[in-house]
Amino acid sequence: MKWIIAMFLIAFCAKSEAQVYNTKHFKIFYTSVDNKNIKEIADSLEGSYDRIIADLQCLEDVPVKVHFYADTPTYRQSVRPWAPNLPSWSGGITLGDSVVHMISPNAPYHNYREEMKNAIHEFAHCVSRRVNNRIANNPRWLWESIAIYESKQLVDPHKLPYLVNHKPPGLKQLSDFSDTTIYEVGYLVSEYLVETKDKNILNTLIKNNGNIKQTLNVDDEEFTRRWFAFVRKKYGI
Secondary structure, eight states: OHHHHHHHHHHHHHHHOOEEEEOSSEEEEEOGGGTTTHHHHHHHHHHHHHHHHHHTTOOSOOOEEEEEESSHHHHHHHHTTTOTTOOTTOOEEEETTTEEEEEOTTSTTSOHHHHHHHHHHHHHHHHHHHHOTTOTTTTHHHHHHHHHHHTTOOOOGGGOHHHHTTOOOOHHHHTOTTOOTHHHHHHHHHHHHHHHSOTTHHHHHHHTTTOHHHHHSOOHHHHHHHHHHHHHHHHTO
């Protein structure tokens, strides 16, 4: 029954979102709130495509359908068949490796530039899933940190009291679904990996579901110590 409802909603959304913007790799369904800048939004996504494909060493094309919703209630109602218990802060989700549903960058009370980054964030999730279809939130710290890094969603560590006080969160906390700390430090974690290891590191960790013992020969505690030592040195905290 759930799948019948889901298929109905897909058909309904496709019909109600009469406006479609196509690029080489994206098919974007949008509403009138995006009329003024849909090309800018699409160009931002397309402009990030080659970089993310290369960074994550994905060997296949990843064409993606992006559904933008004009406001938060519409977004939440539309994705309810797949995600009935969305956290209050959710602004977008991926369905498999080729469909994104998210709140429009032009939605009321949302930051346009930040939501543009969120669209790239969700696309990065799609690429990760194409590399390994078991990676979604498995583990969450890696799943989110890669998307945050690829969408350039850096939070200044000087603005995070727990980092300033030298109390970095461990991987267990960063993978806790009730905790949003990963969205604050995720960029820093992936930045550490990329800048201190070889260029294959993100692809390797995606493929082995974040097995740092196998990949880096360290346990969770030592990994946390090392990435935070990197942050302290680079950012002077």
